[in-house]
Amino acid sequence: MIDATHDPNLRSWVESANQKDTDFPIQNLPFGVFRRKNSGESPRVGVAIGDRILDLTLCYQTRLLEKLPEQLQAACGASNLNPLMAMGREASSALRHRLSELLRYDEQKSLPEREILVSMPDAELLLPAEIGDYTDFYASIFHATNVGKLFRPDNPLLPNYKYVPIAYHGRASSIVPSGTSIKRPQGQRKPPNEPIPTFGYSKLLDYEMEVGFFVGAGNRLGRPIAIEDAEKHIFGLCLVNDWSARDIQAWEYQPLGPFLAKSFATTISPWVVTLEALAPFRCPAFSRPQEDPAPLPYLSSSLNTQLGGIDITVEVWLRTAAMREAQMEPFRLSRASFEQMYWTLAQMLAHHTSNGCNLRPGDLLASGTVSGAEKGSQGSLLEITQRGARPIKLPTGEERSFLSDTDEVILRGYCHKEGFAKIGFGECRGAIASVE
Numbered sequence: 463m464i465d466a467t468h469d470p471n472l473r474s475w476v477e478s479a480n481q482k483d484t485d486f487p488i489q490n491l492p493f494g495v496f497r498r499k500n501s502g503e504s505p506r507v508g509v510a511i512g513d514r515i516l517d518l519t520l521c522y523q524t525r526l527l528e529k530l531p532e533q534l535q536a537a538c539g540a541s542n543l544n545p546l547m548a549m550g551r552e553a554s555s556a557l558r559h560r561l562s563e564l565l566r567y568d569e570q571k572s573l574p575e576r577e578i579l580v581s582m583p584d585a586e587l588l589l590p591a592e593i594g595d596y597t598d599f600y601a602s603i604f605h606a607t608n609v610g611k612l613f614r615p616d617n618p619l620l621p622n623y624k625y626v627p628i629a630y631h632g633r634a635s636s637i638v639p640s641g642t643s644i645k646r647p648q649g650q651r652k653p654p655n656e657p658i659p660t661f662g663y664s665k666l667l668d669y670e671m672e673v674g675f676f677v678g679a680g681n682r683l684g685r686p687i688a689i690e691d692a693e694k695h696i697f698g699l700c701l702v703n704d705w706s707a708r709d710i711q712a713w714e715y716q717p718l719g720p721f722l723a724k725s726f727a728t729t730i731s732p733w734v735v736t737l738e739a740l741a742p743f744r745c746p747a748f749s750r751p752q753e754d755p756a757p758l759p760y761l762s763s764s765l766n767t768q769l770g771g772i773d774i775t776v777e778v779w780l781r782t783a784a785m786r787e788a789q790m791e792p793f794r795l796s797r798a799s800f801e802q803m804y805w806t807l808a809q810m811l812a813h814h815t816s817n818g819c820n821l822r823p824g825d826l827l828a829s830g831t832v833s834g835a836e837k838g839s840q841g842s843l844l845e846i847t848q849r850g851a852r853p854i855k856l857p858t859g860e861e862r863s864f865l866s867d868t869d870e871v872i873l874r875g876y877c878h879k880e881g882f883a884k885i886g887f888g889e890c891r892g893a894i895a896s897v898e
């Protein structure tokens with residue numbers, strides 16, 4: 463799994479990729495879709511390297527990829543990542559190896575550097591794929607327990623939780639790239655002390671810090687994917703903010719789960735970090751307490767138990783208008799480890815297809831809110847403020863129970879391990895628009 467592309471001693475001729483704190487060293491090579499600002503050009507596939515983007519359409523046109531199979535070269539010239547995703551792990555791995563060679567320091571002289579690189583501030587980052595379907599899981603037992611306590615104090619964790627990777631079908635059409643401003647939704651809300659609901663703007667707007675993963679090669683309808691094969695169908699990971707209107711959610715969620723409380727917007731980070739880039743950061747699946755049931759056989763494999771987890775640190779930062787005016791840095795609301803999730807990516811994907819449901823290249827699956835057991839590791843305001851009962855104090859003296867208009871939420875993620883280059887996910891940003 464670990465090969466020459468992960469070598470911590472690799473250096474790139476793109477200078478900014480060698481700086482210590484970059485999210486995008488040559489060991490990362492995440493894929494995305496972009497276009498040059500104000501250029502009118504069509505969307506194109508790119509790879510983040512330092513503070514630049516390698517333009518794969520230009521690499522393809524200038525024959526820098528000509529050693530690769532024809533179909534794979536064509537996928538690099540596409541307007542989204544779906545063709546590359548559809549080709550499966552071997553193809554994206556071959557491309558990763560070629561890109562690692564191209565960007566290594568010793569090949570500098572042979573490349574027309576200026577043309578194939580775009581400076582990130584000069585680019586508009588778009589959705590990486592055409593997302594046909596979106597499913598959001600609920601894989602953190604800490605999140606499920608925290609939220610369960612608020613809604614059902616005497617019965618927080620439902621009896622199916624330790625057997626079934628719970629999920630709901632989200633809305634693909636309202637997934638937006640980082641930086642898109644978010645409109646506060648209107649809907650039905652019924653506070654507990656009111657006899658009937660009213661319709662209006664959500665007053666309890668929240669974020670959820672999540673990790674998403676894109677389906678690579680799909681499966682045919684009626685053909686489940688075995689857990690042993692599940693990771694062959696995962697292209698890569700991104701950060702997801704599952705914006706949630708808690709007042710709408712509380713009133714509508716029974717008996718069929720979230721609907722309009724979530725479907726108004728979901729923000730994702732623009733760069734897709736491949737599973738291959740994450741190889742050095744794999745770890746055992748969550749170690750279940752002894753009294754917990756073992757996963758059913760279709761959700762269990764020895765490889766999954768040993769290496770099904772990924773050690774990703776995820777963080778949420780908040781920046782209010784007052785903080786922006788005072789030129790203050792964003793304030794960190796939480797930090798958690800993806801290692802702590804009760805269900806692994808492979809278990810979620812195997813479960814999703816276990817009834818024969820077909821997944822298609824570019825489908826997005828998300829983990830659910832990443833929360834840990836410790837204070838400071840809760841991935842939503844609902845949990846941090848106990849549904850508004852304990853507002854947080856910000857360095858400006860402001861208080862927040864839920865999000866206010868013009869607040870900006872920033873998710874960050876990174877992987878760090880002794881002996882390897884640190885890699886990051888970039889940012890997943892979104893600000894709440896002011897209501898006119």
Ligand code: MN
Binds near residue numbers: 598670704830831
């Ligand atoms: Mn969610």
